[in-house]
Amino acid sequence: MKLYNHIAAGFSALEWEMVKHIPEGGNWQNIPESIPSQRLVQIRKSGGRTTYYGRLIYDKPSYTITTYFNRLGNGCNLHPKQDRVLSNREAARLQSFRDSFIFKGTKTSQYKQIGNAVPPLLARLISSLIKPHLENLTFIDLFSGAGGISEGFVMNGFQLVSASEIEKNYFETYKFNHSQYADPKNFILGDITSPDIKQKIIDTAQNKKIGVVVGGPPCQGFSTAGWRDPNDNRNQLFKEFVEVVKTIQPEFFVLENVLGILSMRDGAAVKEIIESFSEIGYHVNAPIRLNAEDFGVPQRRRRVVIIGSLKKCAIPQPIPLFSDEDKNLPNFITVKQAIGSLPPIQAGDDIIVKDVEMPSNTPYDRLMKEEITFEQFYEKSRM
Incomplete structure (x- = not known):
């Protein structure tokens, strides 16, 4: 199948030095002080957010996808296992866009389209x-x-x-x-x-x-x-x-x-x-x-x-469909369930269209590939 927008931004030499120190679930606190960075100096002084320079955790949902998911220091944007930020396709999947949805325009514009x-x-x-x-x-x-x-x-x-x-x-x-x-x-x-x-x-x-x-x-x-x-x-x-x-x-x-x-x-x-x-x-x-x-x-x-x-109509607060606390509901969809089946790529990879063999390992995979309906996805998630 053809996979679109599966591209990831590259790193500077300084960022490469930082990335290798950040484990899954880690952040700026894992980067040694010996690595020179004025921004990190300021973050350490102010006690910055724990999402800065963060790496996602496979077994949890991601943090909010923003318009800066292509930047290492602006959030929790590192792939859980690969030394790179999220690809455009991965960010789109975490936003729940189907795989056949193609983002047009410049890379910068695509980041904004997905994040917004x-x-x-x-x-x-x-x-x-x-x-x-x-x-x-x-x-x-x-x-x-x-x-x-x-x-x-x-x-x-x-x-x-x-x-x-x-x-x-x-x-x-x-x-x-x-x-x-x-x-x-x-x-x-x-x-x-x-x-x-x-x-x-x-x-x-x-x-x-x-x-x-x-x-x-x-x-x-x-x-x-x-x-x-x-x-x-x-x-x-x-x-x-x-x-x-x-x-x-x-x-x-x-x-x-x-x-x-x-x-x-x-x-x-x-x-x-x-x-x-x-x-x-x-x-x-x-x-x-x-x-x-x-x-x-x-x-x-x-x-x-x-x-x-126009006609008076009460719309109540909806009841959650997924939960990590209610045992009667399926657990939240995780990063691994959402993007784990996508093929590995390198930081800076900019091949916009890829011919790939991509398995459907999870119900979410199948939903994104439009193999099943939402109702079927939900039913399979309950199993």
Whole structure:
């Protein structure tokens, strides 16, 4: 089979000296002080995070995949057994992207696409929360990125109508992987704050009944004066999200964001978000906190979703599907189960496409290779 994006960043001479001292589960504390590094000097003084210069553990989920998984010192990015950082494909698997999903654009862009994405299996869970209450399993994906949310919704039987994204490389990845699900003319590249772009997005919903509008608009401006502050341009994207929902009138909206949004301005920011949707006629549920590893993602990642509907509908906090404490549930998916079957490569290897013999050692392998459905994967994980 062909394996895409299985490439790993290289090391400097100094980094090679560091790597050989870091065992599985180790970090910067294992690097001898004799190795000269001004950054390590600063970390030792300040008592830096234990994930810095970290090596993953095979038998546990990974730490959060960030946009810097290609860098040795920026997190726990070392392969558990091989002296290299995670490959793009391995990071994508830890995010739960199927193996046939191909990332386009520059290497730097791919790191950002993978690290910024919503894990498809987490998006699948989100879609399952609202699916029983919908009349139309159609959705529009705003701020789509590479397409993690769309992947999860499509996996759960939803029909993609359209999507929008401003970043060209992200858009090329999205378009390449999702043209089989919707008319590519309905994939809109551009700034949603532009009236023309926003109208193009709205036009894709004409003569269609839209079940859901999903998206994760940046909400940094909420940390200061709130979304109503006309002087904070960072809030404009959120305003456009609300405007699109108001105009299209989907049955549901789903707003996905980082967990930190709940503590912005001591909770006042979330209240303003809920009020903004209430003002346009939506019944908004209490924010739902999600741990990705609870739902089959082999990664510790914390997110929050805010769900609203035109008809009053209670969406409860979902019950975990996986656990390392509840004996009635299958254990969390581990790094080894997720990437252990991928062929070994060298640091700096940049062969983008590989013809490989890759075994299906675990149910997660089979899910990523699209040999089984999520339901089959879950059932086999319980065995």
